[in-house]
Amino acid sequence: MMTKSLHFLRRFTRRTDGNIPLEAVIVFPALMVIFAAAWLYFDMLRQVSINHKANYTIADMLSRETDMIDDSYIDNARELLFHLTKARGDYVDLRVTAIQYNEKGKSTNGTYDLVWSEARGDWSGLTESDVSALADQLPIMAAGDQFIYVETRDLYLPIFSNIGLSDFDIEVYSFTRPRFSPQIIFEGVNDGSQKQFQNNGWGNGDQDAPGGSLCNNNAENADEGAASASCTGSSKGGNGKGKKNSV
Secondary structure, eight states, X not given: OHHHHHHHHHHXXXXXXXXXXXXXXXXXXXXXXXXXXXXXXXXXHHHXXXXXXXXHHHHHXXXXXXXXXXXXXXXXXXXXXXXXXXXXXXXXXXXXXXXXXXXXXXXXXXXXXEEEEEEESSOOOOOHHHXXXXXXXXXXXXXXXXXXXEEXXXXXXXXXXXXXXXXXXXXXXXXXXXSSSSSOOBTTTSSSTTOOOOOOSSOOTTOOOTTSOGGGOOXXXXXXXXXXXXXXXXXXXXXXXXXXXXX
16 A cells, blocks of 8 residues: 555656646635735835834934924924825824933933923823833933934734734834034923023123113123213213212
């Protein structure tokens, strides 16, 4: 029995005749599955590559900004992300965060502090606690330096879902340092509009000294007091240099 089986196998391997239509019917479905799987994984990797390049493009664009940016800028950045990834809608998210590295004294254990964070899509802006949780994956910076943390997300929906690949989010993040300025200014956050300046007692620039009298100002704008008509003539005030005016 074993001899007959071996003889049959040897004869089968030496035969060159066959039925092409029958073999095609057997092989064609397998070829189609292999082709579909190869195309699907190629398309997935292509979309991942596109999302990386789109993220880097937006990060590079932000790093070159020297003017103040605002909500409209972030909105248009997301529109650019739509265009670059060939995707649109709630499946595409963008978040841009400015972070500063600070050191206290001579300690080498610095902290990453949130400057501002803006998000579009399903994401929300990062908080101080979120930034602290990301400390292990943030880049090493010099004390006082700021960098831009750009995150993008795109939901990939495969055409064929029964060959081992299901829906998943393509999440990409990158870091970039401002190229031409020490920081990226966002309107209403770190543009100085919320800072309150107080008189330092000696006159700050065009501010008068305490008492509201330009004539008593012995600071940077003392020359303005000396030249002011209100500080000359019969005025009882000083002339800005601590001297009485002549009557």
